[in-house]
Amino acid sequence: MSLLDRFRDRVGSSAATTGDPLVDDLRAALSPERVKTDGAQRSLLGKDASVFDGGSAGPICYPVSTAEVVEIMRIAQVHERAVVPRGAGTGLAGGAIPLGAPIVVAVTKMTSILEIDEANGVAWVEPGVINLDLTRQLTPLGYHFAPDPSSQQVCTIGGNVANNSGGPHCLAYGVTNSHVAAIEVVSPAGEVIMLGGLDPEPDGYDLRGVFVGSEGTLGIATKVAVRLTKNRPAVRTLLMSFASVRDAANTVSDVIAAGIVPAAMEVMDQRITEAVENYVGAGYPTDAAAVLLAEVDGPDEGIDIDADRIAEIGRGNHATMVRVAADDTERALLWKGRKTAFGAVAQIAPDYYLHDTVVPRSALADVLDEIYAIADRHDLLIMNVFHAGDGNLHPLIVFDGRDEGVLDRVHAAGGEIIEASLAAGGVLSGEHGIGVEKQKYMDRLFSDADLEHQNRLRRAFDPVCRANPGKVLPMGHSCADIQQLRSVPTGVWG
Numbered sequence: 001m002s003l004l005d006r007f008r009d010r011v012g013s014s015a016a017t018t019g020d021p022l023v024d025d026l027r028a029a030l031s032p033e034r035v036k037t038d039g040a041q042r043s044l045l046g047k048d049a050s051v052f053d054g055g056s057a058g059p060i061c062y063p064v065s066t067a068e069v070v071e072i073m074r075i076a077q078v079h080e081r082a083v084v085p086r087g088a089g090t091g092l093a094g095g096a097i098p099l100g101a102p103i104v105v106a107v108t109k110m111t112s113i114l115e116i117d118e119a120n121g122v123a124w125v126e127p128g129v130i131n132l133d134l135t136r137q138l139t140p141l142g143y144h145f146a147p148d149p150s151s152q153q154v155c156t157i158g159g160n161v162a163n164n165s166g167g168p169h170c171l172a173y174g175v176t177n178s179h180v181a182a183i184e185v186v187s188p189a190g191e192v193i194m195l196g197g198l199d200p201e202p203d204g205y206d207l208r209g210v211f212v213g214s215e216g217t218l219g220i221a222t223k224v225a226v227r228l229t230k231n232r233p234a235v236r237t238l239l240m241s242f243a244s245v246r247d248a249a250n251t252v253s254d255v256i257a258a259g260i261v262p263a264a265m266e267v268m269d270q271r272i273t274e275a276v277e278n279y280v281g282a283g284y285p286t287d288a289a290a291v292l293l294a295e296v297d298g299p300d301e302g303i304d305i306d307a308d309r310i311a312e313i314g315r316g317n318h319a320t321m322v323r324v325a326a327d328d329t330e331r332a333l334l335w336k337g338r339k340t341a342f343g344a345v346a347q348i349a350p351d352y353y354l355h356d357t358v359v360p361r362s363a364l365a366d367v368l369d370e371i372y373a374i375a376d377r378h379d380l381l382i383m384n385v386f387h388a389g390d391g392n393l394h395p396l397i398v399f400d401g402r403d404e405g406v407l408d409r410v411h412a413a414g415g416e417i418i419e420a421s422l423a424a425g426g427v428l429s430g431e432h433g434i435g436v437e438k439q440k441y442m443d444r445l446f447s448d449a450d451l452e453h454q455n456r457l458r459r460a461f462d463p464v465c466r467a468n469p470g471k472v473l474p475m476g477h478s479c480a481d482i483q484q485l486r487s488v489p490t491g492v493w494g
């Protein structure tokens, strides 16, 4: 009996047939309503929030349990199809774009917070739980989930894990990797495995750490034990303005050099500040070349000493204004401005490319100068809003995709931003991941031997490149060339 016949024998074939054996099998295993094949859905899920296209979704599955994800993986195996995990689709590196018409596994119906285990300091959650929903559920108990991407109102915990996401408050608290204790994963072979554990010093290899940031290439996370972070007893939020971006960037470097690690240090240039102010009226000065939002937290004692010291360092770097948020309402408004910055640019143009590189803090000011020059060379509008404390730049190229040839200029400028960041001793991504966006630059950062070991690791989890092929590793390395995979279909899905 063939694998396919054995599978059909096991699940039964009661569902009405569609004429496509893959879809029939998926519908028999899930339910017809949770396996979509219509053009509108496939077109929508053929993209993510990046500027990269070329996606072509196969059947789209909405599982509600680990057991269903296992079934999908087994069906994928039988039909020799690739599988792409998907959360909210807010990724900015094209990680969730389906290449070669794979089965798309959207975990957005797996949204339960299964258990809040205060004794072990974790919550077990399903991967489709939205980041901010988790924090909202934890807040009354005195906890929150520390990684706070600006997309936190919509992005999922599964996506956060897969991209090792960060956020403004990850400067002091660390990115997602520091906040995940264990992950239940359905492997590309359809096995359920547990990576990591609740023991503070788990034995064996740290496969949990390997999975975090693996961008859907090692399997599908179906349950995550996230660490509970205690709510902060006291907070001070400072708003400073500067006559140059360089002064703001130098303030950031000097604060860290002084041994202070604020909870957050975010810089916005004048262009983005104006857009935000017009959008939400957060109280930012619009005449400043840059504003710096710095936040310190901790026990009441000592917090004002740090806040005063940061203000003093700002003034030493020619701050034209220093203000401390008077209360929680003002603090929330200041953060609302920062977190809605990307939405605010819709007033200027319909499209944007939000870039992500990291440079040494000491190089921030020089690289920013270079980024403005790149924009001028390509006749593009670039705004800068970034997690300055860890050198994580987010140049935001704002454009109208309907303009002839503009996308070519956007991609050319994007490439030059990467070159400038690498030349300054930086790295490819602070938090958005590699996806398809930065794949071709991986060999600039890693040697052949480095990449070969990454290749072998990926193949150990996924010998046949079932999980999210065509991403992360560059051409010539594992699972990069989807045309060479046996599972690339043609015809209606092609």
Ligand SMILES: Cc1cc2nc3c(=O)[nH]c(=O)nc-3n(C[C@H](O)[C@H](O)[C@H](O)COP(=O)(O)OP(=O)(O)OC[C@H]3O[C@@H](n4cnc5c(N)ncnc54)[C@H](O)[C@@H]3O)c2cc1C
Pocket: 048, 049, 084, 085, 086, 087, 088, 089, 090, 091, 092, 094, 095, 096, 107, 127, 148, 149, 150, 151, 154, 155, 156, 157, 158, 159, 160, 161, 162, 163, 164, 165, 166, 167, 168, 215, 216, 217, 219, 220, 221, 222, 342, 343, 431, 432, 468
């Ligand atoms: C306006 C805006 C602001 C943003 N701000 C930030 C920010 O401050 N910090 C930051 O880090 N990112 C930010 N992002 C990027 C993005 O929101 C994050 O990368 C987020 O974690 C992606 O989550 P998602 O649910 O949308 O995942 P998706 O985009 O659906 O998927 C992202 C990757 O994860 C994989 N994946 C998804 N779910 C699973 C799963 N269950 N198991 C295995 N793999 C899975 C996918 O295959 C893909 O490779 C921003 C994006 C936007 C649009």
